[in-house]
Amino acid sequence: MADKAGKIINRQLFTENQVLRQVLGICSSLAVTNTMSNSLVMGLGLSFVTALSSMTLSAMRSIIPHRVRMLAQTLVIAVYVILVDLFLKAFLPEISKTLGPYVGLIITNCIIMGRAEAYAQKNPPLPALIDGFFSGLGYTGVLLMVALIREVLGFGTVFGMNVNFAGFETWTIMLMPPAAFFIIGSFIWLLGARAAKKAAKTAK
C-alpha cells in the first residue's frame, strides 16, 4: 500500500516536479534565485520543513480531527519554519540577512501544504518523510537551474566564483525577479511541450 521509496523519489524529482509541473512554490523561486548559494540554502530549508512537517503530520494523522486538519497542518508547518528561521539567524546571520523575509515566507509555499494534504494524511510517516524531502529537492533542483542562468548572466559568477570572460556585459535584469519569471516560464513551456508531445504519441 505504501509507495516504494524509489517511485516516490522519481515522481517528486521529475514527472510531477512541484515547480515545473504542479506550478507550486513560484513566489520564492522568483526572489531567491539571484544567486546559487541563496537558492541552495532556501531549497534545503524548504526540504527540511516539508520533510519533517509531513512526517509529523503523518504520525498524527489518526488523531487530527478532519475538520481542523488545515489548522493543524498550518501550526506544525509554522513551527518548523520558525525553527529554520531562528537557526539561520543564530548560526548563519549573513545568509539570513540576504534571504531576508523569504525564510519566514516558507510557510506560504504551497508545496508544503500541498504535500501535507495530498500525501501525508494518507500515508505512513516514513514514506511521508521521503516524499516531503524529495519534493523539496525537486524544488531545489529547479531553483538551482534558474539561479545558474541568473547568476552567470547577472553577476558573471557561479557560487561566487568568477566565470565571466573579457568583453562580457552582465545582464542587469537577471538580478531582478522578472528575469526569473521568464526563465521559469521557459522551463514550464519546454516541459509542457514535451509532455504534450508524449501524450499525443501514446494517444495514437
Next chain:
Amino acid sequence: MYNLCITNDEVRRMQYSSVFTRQKMMRTALLALLPVALGSVYFFGWRHVAVGIAAALAGALAEYLVMRSINRDKAKVSEAVFVTAALFTLSLPPSAPLWLALIGMLFAIVFAKSAFGGFGRNIFNPALAGRCFVYIAFPAQMTMQWPQPFSGFPGGFAHWSAQLSADTASSATPIIALNAGGAPAPLGSLLLGATGGSLGETSALLIALGAAYLIYKKAASWQMMASTLLGAGLLSAVFWLTGLSQASPLFTLLSGGLLFGAVFMATDPVSAPNDKTVQWIAGGLMGAITVVIRTFSLFTEGMMFAILIVNALTPLIELKYRQYKQAKKARAKEAVA
C-alpha cells in the same frame, strides 16, 4: 520545441509567400518610417541600418521557429516582424551594440509575441517590450552613451557611425540636460533633430511626416496619436504652471520618445484598442503617465513604460466600456418600453 528541425526538402520548397504572410498595412507602416529612417542615417551614420537588418532576420527566424513548434507545417511569419525590427532598432541609442539589438529583438519576438500565439494575439507592443527588456538589462549602453548628431552635407550619409564624445556633459539628450539643471534645448533643434537621443526620436518634423502618411493611408488611428499628445500636453502644462516641472508643454511634447511613441508605438493595430472612445481614454492615459514618470521618478524615459502599462490595462478598459454601453442601451430600452 521539438519540431525545430527543418528538412532540406522544405527549405528548397520555400518561397517568400509560403513563409511570410503579406500584410499591406505593415508595408504602409514601413513607408511611413522612411523619413525617420533616412533622418537617422543623416544624423548618426549607416551602422544601425546593418544592425536593424540583422535584427529583422533574427526576429523572422525566431518567429518562424517558434510558430513552427505551435502550428507545425502551417507556420508563417507575419510581415509585421519587419516593422517590429524597424521600430525596435529606431528606438535604440545610436551606439547600441549588435548583440544588444539581437537580444532585445529575440525577447520581443519570442516572449512578447510568439508566446501569446503570434501575430494578432499579443497584448503588449513587441518592439517596446524588447526595448524595455534591454533598457533594464543593459542600463549603461541604453542610458549613458549618446553620440551627438552629424550636421551639414552630406552629414551622416558619409559616415559609418557617430562618435561618442568623451565630454559627458555635452553628449546628453535634451531631457538629461534639462534634469541636470541646464536650460531647455531650443525648440528649433528639437523640431529638426539636431540633438542627441535615440535613433528615431530626435526629429519631430520627420516623425510628423510619417504621421501624416499613416493617417492619410488610414493605417493608424489619429485618435490614438492625438489623445496621447493631448494627455501629455495637458498634464505637462499643469505641472509646468505649478512649478513642479521645468519642462514646458512644448518641450515635453517635442523631446524624448513621446512623439515617436505616440505616432508609431501607441498606434500598433494589435495592442491598441479598437473602439474610438476607448482609444481616446487609452491615449490620454499614455500621455499622462509619461509625464508623471518623467516628472516624479528618477527615470528619464516615460513613454515606453506608459505604453506598456496602458497595454496591460486596455482589455479591462474595453470591457468596462462595453459593459457601460450595454447598460446604457438596456436603460434606454426600458425607458421606451
Next chain:
Amino acid sequence: MKKGHIYTLLFMVALTGVLVFALAFAYEGLKPGIAGHARLRERRAVLDSLGLAQGLSDGEVDEAFERLVKPGELNGHEVYVYEEGGQTLGYAVPITGPGLWGSISGYLGVKGDLSGLLGLVFTSQNETPGLGGRIEEPQYKEQFRGVPVSAGSPLSYGDHGDYRVDAVTGATQTSKAVLSMVNRALDAVIFDKEAN
C-alpha cells in the same frame, strides 16, 4: 472514528500549547545569539563610519564600541558620540533616504570639530545589485573619509581641488540619492539648518 466537538476543541488547544511551548523554548535558547549578531552588525557599522573598524574581529568590535562610543545627541538629533581621552573626536549620524528602488540607510561619521567626514557606511539598501548596489563597495565608501564639509557648500561629485568624490559608473540615480541624503543630514544635524 467519529470525533466529537469537545475532542476537536481539546485537541487544538493541546496541540497549540505543545507547539508554542516547544517554540518558546527554542527561541529563548537562541535569543542571546541572535540579538548578539544584530547588535554586532550595528556596532561594526557605527565604528566603520568613524573609521575605527579596520581589521577588527567580532570580539574586538564589542570591546572597542563600549570603550569609545556612546549614544548622545547633537543639535537635537540622536547620534553616537565618539570620545577618547575626554575629547569628542567624532559623531556617527544615522542617515536614511530614498534610493532608486527603495530606501537606503546607514551612518555618516563626522569629525568632532565638524570640519570633515570620518566615513560613510550603509546598513540597508535595495539598489540594483552590480550597479547602485556598488555603493557598498570599499572603492565608493572610502572616498568619503576625510572629505571637508562646511555649512552652505553641499557636497557634489567631481574634483573640487580639496576633495574628489566620484559617483558609481552607470548608477547615476543611486549615487545622486546618496549624496542628497548625506547633504541633508549635514544640514539638519551638523549645521543645524532645517532642510526645506
